[in-house]
Amino acid sequence: MLELRLVQGSLLKKVLEAIKDLVTDANFDCSATGFSLQAMDSSHVALVSLLLRSEGFEHYRCDRNISMGMNLNNMAKMLKCAGNDDIITLKADDGSDTVTFMFESPTQDKISDFEMKLMDVDSEHLGIPEAEYHAIVRMPSTEFARICKDLSSIGDTVVISVTKEGVKFSTSGDIGTANVVCRQNTTVDKPEDATIVEMNEPVSLTFALRYFNSFTKGTPLSNTVTISLSSELPVVVEYKIAEMGHLRFYLAPKIEEDGEEN
Amino acid sequence: MLELRLVQGSLLKKVLEAIKDLVTDANFDCSATGFSLQAMDSSHVALVSLLLRSEGFEHYRCDRNISMGMNLNNMAKMLKCAGNDDIITLKADDGSDTVTFMFESPTQDKISDFEMKLMDVDSEHLGIPEAEYHAIVRMPSTEFARICKDLSSIGDTVVISVTKEGVKFSTSGDIGTANVVCRQNTTVDKPEDATIVEMNEPVSLTFALRYFNSFTKGTPLSNTVTISLSSELPVVVEYKIAEMGHLRFYLAPKIEEDGEEN
């Protein structure tokens, strides 16, 4: 028996909107610790990792570990039917091949339940070791999303370079080149407006902008985004989910070569 | 000579937006009583019935009964050119094959007149007998529109079931099933937020969601919608038009059979 009651149901709506374009089918893993997902994108290049800790739910009952395969597009369709202020409860009976999403309006006048068929999804769970990063940048999530979108109108890849002064995003394409520099800035009125650079050594890495634009679908989840970079590791783009956990995206850097295709 | 002056011209704009997708060509009937329309949708399944009573117009002159055939898309195009605060006057000379829509801006600085050709439209006027309904549900029109839209993402038909406790909307499709229950609720701050069920006997009927979604284009006309149901009669979905009349949609229930096509 599984029963997870999330008062701030809009969180789950936002999570699905953030990952449904990247991942088609995935297993949601439920244990005493929390509700989580780990999945590769359909082209097996990027990795998505979600964690919603049990403490963040108003009610959390998970009698035994369970892995539920879902089509994320169908799940998103159902969650779209929840109001933004609705309480969402996720229910599954032991051994059932369906999951039920229950939506309660704040006034309790409208109660909806949507039942979705579960599916078998192949997946291998990758261990992601804790790592030391050369540089960690925390910046406003809307700013990061704007930069990724702007640079996509010029080129296909972005070079992210971190120095003590700040972080630089660069691209080039047929019509020209673009550089956007965000300076370290901690003296802001609201803490979420800060741009903070923690750097052990300078780093400069190249990534496909297409994936970054997918990752920024996580923007509604958090005011800030954290980008962790090391020359030998995939970048981590992380959106914290307040008091519950996080949504993380991993992407390997492109290896720059002579005669590299665009 | 026909001259109908409607101070709240936006009402006529909203009426046209509500029916133009359902009905292509129709006769507007004008008499001393009021301005009305009755028309089947293009697939001859749903019936639209509009009444704007003469008392609701600032000036209402209709020397003799007249029936004016109009293409509703063209009429909607012209009415879209009226500002939302404009006064709209509809004029036609006796025997003329055109109708004129005059729009006056609130400051009278801008006066537009649009002349449209009339057309011959075949129509049979159906008598709609007053009927007793098993159940009448009144609910917020935006809530009803939201439910119809939400269920359309899951299935093609909706089962509406009314009991003393409230009204249930259900559907099912390839990805699963959905049930939305709206409880009777009369203790609300604003009267238009109430959900009120008047029931003589329980009723459960099936309809094509596609038509319901067309009907909900009437939502801007009224804060509330009234749904009247009987097992032997077409459902009536009614939007009251304040102090003037109503826009009503009629649709026969689907007969559930074994092996029914979707």
Place this chain on the structure above:
Amino acid sequence: MLELRLVQGSLLKKVLEAIKDLVTDANFDCSATGFSLQAMDSSHVALVSLLLRSEGFEHYRCDRNISMGMNLNNMAKMLKCAGNDDIITLKADDGSDTVTFMFESPTQDKISDFEMKLMDVDSEHLGIPEAEYHAIVRMPSTEFARICKDLSSIGDTVVISVTKEGVKFSTSGDIGTANVVCRQNTTVDKPEDATIVEMNEPVSLTFALRYFNSFTKGTPLSNTVTISLSSELPVVVEYKIAEMGHLRFYLAPKIEEDGEEN
């Protein structure tokens, strides 16, 4: 060496949005006087003329006259990456085949520079003589845009007729005819809401609505638009750019003939 610093960078963004659909490639001419452009639309029917006077820039350095050929779509793509409150600086080295747009956020935390390749653009600079017009109409720019858009849903051409009382816009098409009359009106709360007609002699001219709808992309530049008409001259549709100059569109009237195609 060229360096033009425009504190209100959004002006340049709006100028590009206003002309990029009409003109594909054009030369921007830079002299001690100001930054200007003159170009025919791609079908060689309408003429666009832009002037931004040097006094309007916070910093204006132009060592020698220079003409820079740009693809306006690419330029618009780059300017779209500037925030609405950003300061925009345009830079070019002598003899360089590129131009750089630098965007500074109001807080100076984000500095972007976009470098675009210049191109050779053939152009002949037309002398536009100062002329006396039969009638000059000044009206709210949003009103003019609304009328052009509304009439386009009915017909392809507009007849503009000016009398002492006001200005009339007329069209006709398959579904009917339309006339919109704006009365002279100077007793308004806000000066920009006035409709002012200066008339030496009545004038009535016909134009292709398609071009007028392109011209009205200049609406965000100014609250008012000035339309100057003479029977022997192209109409001038002018949007003033506050304290800097103007964006003007020129279009020759259609010659009305019997048997004219639509």
